[in-house]
Amino acid sequence: MDxxxxxxxxxxxxxTPLHLALAILGCVLGTLVGALPGLGPSxxxxxxxxxxxxxxxxxxxxxxxLTSVYYGAMYGGRISSILLxxxxxxxxxxxxxxxxxxxxxxxxxxxxxxxxLASFVGGVLATAGLVLLAPLLARFALLFGPAEYFAxxxxxxxxxxxxxxxxxxxxxxAAALGLALALVGYDTTTGIPRYTxxxxxxxxxxxxxxxxxxxxxxxxxxxxxxxxxxELPHPGRLGRIFVxxxxxxxxxxxxxxxxxxxxxxxxxxxxxxxxxxFLAYMLEKRVSDRAGTFGRGDPRGVAAPxxxxxxxxxxxxxxxxxxxxxxxxxxxxxxxxxxxxxxTPGPLLFEQRPEVVWGLVAALFFANLVLLALNLPLxxxxxxxxxxxxxxxxxxxxxxxxxGIHAISNNPFDLQLMIGFGVLGWxxxxxxxxxxxxxxxxxxxxxxxxxxxxxxxIADGDWTVLWRSPLAVGxxxxxxxxxxxxxLVGPWLRRRRARxxxxxx
Amino acid sequence: xxxxxxRMLLAGALAAVLATxxxxxxxxxxxxxxxxxxxxxxxxxxxxxxxxxxxxGIVKEPVRVTNMAGGGGGVAFAYVVTKRNKDDxxxxxxxxxxxxxLAQGAYVDMRADMVRWIGTVGADYGVxxxxxxxxxxxxxxxxxxxxxxxxxxAIAGGSAFGGWDHLKVLIAAKAAGIEDVTKIKxxxxxxxxxxxxxxxxxxxxxxxxxxxxxVGFIEAGQVxxxxxxxxxxxxxKLADIPTAREQGxxxxxxxxxxxxxxxxxxxxxxxxxxxxIRQVYQSELWQQVMAQSGLMPFALYGQExxxxxxxxxxxxxxxxxxIGLIK
Numbered sequence: 039m040d041x042x043x044x045x046x047x048x049x050x051x052x053x054t055p056l057h058l059a060l061a062i063l064g065c066v067l068g069t070l071v072g073a074l075p076g077l078g079p080s081x082x083x084x085x086x087x088x089x090x091x092x093x094x095x096x097x098x099x100x101x102x103x104l105t106s107v108y109y110g111a112m113y114g115g116r117i118s119s120i121l122l123x124x125x126x127x128x129x130x131x132x133x134x135x136x137x138x139x140x141x142x143x144x145x146x147x148x149x150x151x152x153x154x155l156a157s158f159v160g161g162v163l164a165t166a167g168l169v170l171l172a173p174l175l176a177r178f179a180l181l182f183g184p185a186e187y188f189a190x191x192x193x194x195x196x197x198x199x200x201x202x203x204x205x206x207x208x209x210x211x212a213a214a215l216g217l218a219l220a221l222v223g224y225d226t227t228t229g230i231p232r233y234t235x236x237x238x239x240x241x242x243x244x245x246x247x248x249x250x251x252x253x254x255x256x257x258x259x260x261x262x263x264x265x266x267x268x269e270l271p272h273p274g275r276l277g278r279i280f281v282x283x284x285x286x287x288x289x290x291x292x293x294x295x296x297x298x299x300x301x302x303x304x305x306x307x308x309x310x311x312x313x314x315x316f317l318a319y320m321l322e323k324r325v326s327d328r329a330g331t332f333g334r335g336d337p338r339g340v341a342a343p344x345x346x347x348x349x350x351x352x353x354x355x356x357x358x359x360x361x362x363x364x365x366x367x368x369x370x371x372x373x374x375x376x377x378x379x380x381x382t383p384g385p386l387l388f389e390q391r392p393e394v395v396w397g398l399v400a401a402l403f404f405a406n407l408v409l410l411a412l413n414l415p416l417x418x419x420x421x422x423x424x425x426x427x428x429x430x431x432x433x434x435x436x437x438x439x440x441x442g443i444h445a446i447s448n449n450p451f452d453l454q455l456m457i458g459f460g461v462l463g464w465x466x467x468x469x470x471x472x473x474x475x476x477x478x479x480x481x482x483x484x485x486x487x488x489x490x491x492x493x494x495x496i497a498d499g500d501w502t503v504l505w506r507s508p509l510a511v512g513x514x515x516x517x518x519x520x521x522x523x524x525x526l527v528g529p530w531l532r533r534r535r536a537r538x539x540x541x542x543x
Numbered sequence: 544x545x546x547x548x549x550r551m552l553l554a555g556a557l558a559a560v561l562a563t564x565x566x567x568x569x570x571x572x573x574x575x576x577x578x579x580x581x582x583x584x585x586x587x588x589x590x591x592x593x594x595x596x597x598x599x600g601i602v603k604e605p606v607r608v609t610n611m612a613g614g615g616g617g618v619a620f621a622y623v624v625t626k627r628n629k630d631d632x633x634x635x636x637x638x639x640x641x642x643x644x645l646a647q648g649a650y651v652d653m654r655a656d657m658v659r660w661i662g663t664v665g666a667d668y669g670v671x672x673x674x675x676x677x678x679x680x681x682x683x684x685x686x687x688x689x690x691x692x693x694x695x696x697a698i699a700g701g702s703a704f705g706g707w708d709h710l711k712v713l714i715a716a717k718a719a720g721i722e723d724v725t726k727i728k729x730x731x732x733x734x735x736x737x738x739x740x741x742x743x744x745x746x747x748x749x750x751x752x753x754x755x756x757x758v759g760f761i762e763a764g765q766v767x768x769x770x771x772x773x774x775x776x777x778x779x780k781l782a783d784i785p786t787a788r789e790q791g792x793x794x795x796x797x798x799x800x801x802x803x804x805x806x807x808x809x810x811x812x813x814x815x816x817x818x819x820i821r822q823v824y825q826s827e828l829w830q831q832v833m834a835q836s837g838l839m840p841f842a843l844y845g846q847e848x849x850x851x852x853x854x855x856x857x858x859x860x861x862x863x864x865x866i867g868l869i870k
Contacts, residue, residue: 183746184730224615224649226731229705229868231649238614238621238651245612378580382737390736448611449618485733492730496697496747 041169048396051098052404060095060103061401065408068110073420074431075118077258078127079111079311079351080367080474084254085435087247087375088442097379098394102401104375105355108368109161109402112311112351113409116153116344117420121146129311129347132319135538136332136339143335147277152289152337153344154413155281159293160345161406164301164352168359169399171305175360176388178509184492185504189513191486194363194478197306197520206525208471216479219244220487227491239451246374246480248443248452252459253466253473254371255439260464262432279417289341292322300346304353304366306520311350311366316535318346333538352402359383359395362485367474374481568631568811574607575802576635578619585636586610588800591832592634592664595823602819606634616641617650624657628805631812634661639798642852643707646859647869655856658803659813660848662820665833666841667753669711669772669796670784671698674742675765677749682770682790685749686719693726699742700751701735705868708738708751711772711796713862715787718794725866742766753798754781755837772796777839799841801848817845 051057064086071082083104090100115130120137133153140149182190195213223243224231234240299321300314322342323332332339354366362383364370376383381391388395412420443456463473490504497503505511573596575589586608593606611619619635627633635658645655673679679688688696700708709729716724730747732738735756742750743765750757750766754777760766761781770787771777772794777784787794804816821844823829832838843851863869 180740180744183741183744224703226703226733229647229703229731236651238617241614241617241649242612380580382734447613447618448609449613449622451618452613488731488733492732495728495730498694 041173044173044392044396045169045399047392048398048400051393051397052102052400057099057102057397057401058404060099061106061405062408064103064106065110065113065405065412068107068112069114069117069409069412069420070110070423071107072111072114072130073117073126073424075122075124075126078367079108079115079129080371081254081258082111083107083368083371083375084250085258085438087371088251088255088445089438090375090442091247091378092438092442092445094445097376097381097391098397100375100379101372101394101398104372105398105402106405106408108372109348109351109405110409110412111368112161112348113154113157113413114420115347116157116340117150117417118424120149120153120340121421121424129315129350130343131312131535131539132315132343132346133340135319135343136334136336139333139335140337140340144277145335147279148281148285149337149340150417151279151281151414152285153340154410154417155286156289156293156296156341156344157348157413158406158410160297160300160348161352161409162403163294163297164304164349165399165402165406167301167349168352168355168402172356172360172395173388175356181507181509183507184489184496186507186510186513187489188486188493188504189510189517190361190363191482191489193513193517193520194482195475195486196517205470208469209475212466212471212473212475213479216476216481217483217486218479219249219476220480220483223484226484226488227495237451239449239455243484244455244480245378245447245452246477247378248456249459249480250371250374250477251439251443252456253463253476255435256456256460257463257467257473259432259436259439260460261467264464279414285337289337292326292338292342293345295321295325296342296345297349300349301353303346304350305356311347311354311368314350314353315343315347316531318349319343320534359387359398363482364478367477370474370477370481374477377481568809568815570602570632570812570815572604572607573602573632573634574609574630576609576611576619576623576633578611578613578616578635578641580610580612584638584800585616587836588636588638588664588802589634591836592802592820592823595826595828595832596819598828599823599826601822615644615649617644617653620645620650620653620658623803623805624653628807630805631808633805633808634802634816635804636800637803638800639707639855640702641803642855643705643710643859646856647705647863655852656806658806659808660852661802661804661813661816662824662844662848663799663801663841664820664824664829665838666797666799667755667837668777668839669708669798670750670752670754670757670768671712671715671770671772671787672742672750672752672757672760672766672768673748674745675767677767679749679769680767682715682719682785682787682792685769686716686721686792689716689727690719690721693728696749697728697730697747698749698751699730699732699738699747701732701738701756703731704729705863705866706731707796707798708735710859710862711794712751713866714796714858715770715772715792715794717862718787719792724862739766754839758837773839797841799843800838801843813845820844 071077086107090103115126116133118124118126119130119133120141123134123138125131137149222233222240224241296318299317303314303317319342322338326338354369357363358369358373364373443452493503575593577586577589579585589608596602597605623635644650679685698712702708713724735752741747768784771784772787776782824842
């Protein structure tokens, strides 16, 4: 299918009243999730997964809802960054640097409007980038045999710690835990059950939706029960929500540069939106900060990271859809949802389920429009919603989790397992162990093992099969670079970021 | 008088159609358990048959479909045996996969005779295929290769080791006179689509799957189907594909779809459901559903199906023992 017919199919799929309503709902919920400090995009999507399943939505509808939430969270994160100097989620951290000073100077409305526009530019251009790049990558489909897939999964794990991870050892531990959990269930290569303890419920392995909802959503509830209320300070007056033409003209370059570098950061497996916004800010400071105004409320310092994190969100969908390797934590959750819907992301997705891919792309364009509307004229509403105390929110999260998981399996065992994962997530969060590698381990562990064994089975146990093709060699090279590179560059990058944040105000 | 005569006629007609003893079982609050997530084959069976039962007037209220995923159908099986054993209004979707797993002891402590097998609503027949440019031209070529140089032929399928796609290859190999089937290299994939990709990419030499998974690729000219494991040639545009039988390999691989009911179901209710499913299968409506979904004819009811399941179960157990999957 060529690009144009693909897009047309997509718009035809997406533009049904149900899909549009879901996109709007997703955008509203996503903005809210992003704006509320503590609830990040991966948690937000994880919480809404059971909702989608209990509504009985089909694959396309579920994807539209969840990616709207994902994009919405990227828009929403900036609101509390600018107004309260508390990042709504990690990618919005950089927006504090110049956004909050603007707010204190009485230009809160302008900062919100400008960052909304920058988010829009980043989001739309990145979606366009997805349209161009994804089918190109998908064309390599048939080159991927078991050996190449194995190398690809190793690559995903190698780059997992990424540049943003605080403690690579904890990330490694989390990945190992996930891989260990993936061993549960019957082994496809021999047909023999492993670690099922005679429980028929564990025969097909641990359902990753149960794990995700437990780890992300329920642990959030437990943390809340433990820590209690955290009242947010009053955001203060917004001023007019309006961007002066001169400010816009000044920031346009920052938006485009931010988009470019953010998109690239997103496409790299394992890097994600936090890196996107960070690199965008750094680049812009290097290019534009001649008068030393950055960090004191320079609009370009707001526009660049916001365009960057939204572009990264779109970029992260590229490896997820074409190779089945998530580019960020949130796309890992989306990948789990796809697999639960019986859709195998990867090279063949574009051929076998074009309506899903192109419907998603069309919905993303639409979501960006909705988000622009929500985030310019209606941003005041979200500021009010920020003041909704979590004591109303958290019981709702718990309820949706239980109802949703029960709707999937009708089996109390899964609910108990979910609570178990909730407790595990709560403990791990207190130990500052990242949760995303666990999910990746559960998600990709089986595939990684199966492909290794397929490759060896076909080659009669000859290990050299793993690096016999040029594609496999290329993947191994990137994996090695991706594993050791961040160890060298990472600490430096993190120091720079810490210094910038400290030096503020 | 006229009224009561009409009512008698009507009752008589109904009794004749359903062939149940007078004053017998009356269905109410019927539930169909699909032992998997929404979207798969079992879910399809429950929903389509449930709809047909209501449209044909066999049941009055809609059939409630419950998804109960887990254990490859084992969670639902154990649930029915232990919690719903006497329920007269419960049907559970089943297929060859159900029998395979029961025969291999994958449903812990469960056996096929713990439930009552009702009837089938069609089947998907097995195929063995190679890429269009493969040097292997006939089923005979493939069997010859498997006999003389098994290490050079990897066969991909969409089920686990010992699963249905694997067993079909073994059934055919046995029928072709290959003594030692343990040498056959079967590469397990997560589904028919992935296995087909491996074939098209040249990573394996042959493919074992069901006809429904293969149709699109046959039309695109990308694969050559060596044989369909059906008793006779399939209807319509698939009539060009030779059966294994006509090539001298007497192997049938039918992935049937149907239902079982709780083991403690009353004889009246069992009789009612056997006739109800038979009636659905024979209806005009169901012929359309089969045509749309690519299901092929396959009809066994009541005692016939019970006997068939026993036989299939024994065959699968014997093969599984031979490849070392069970002891």
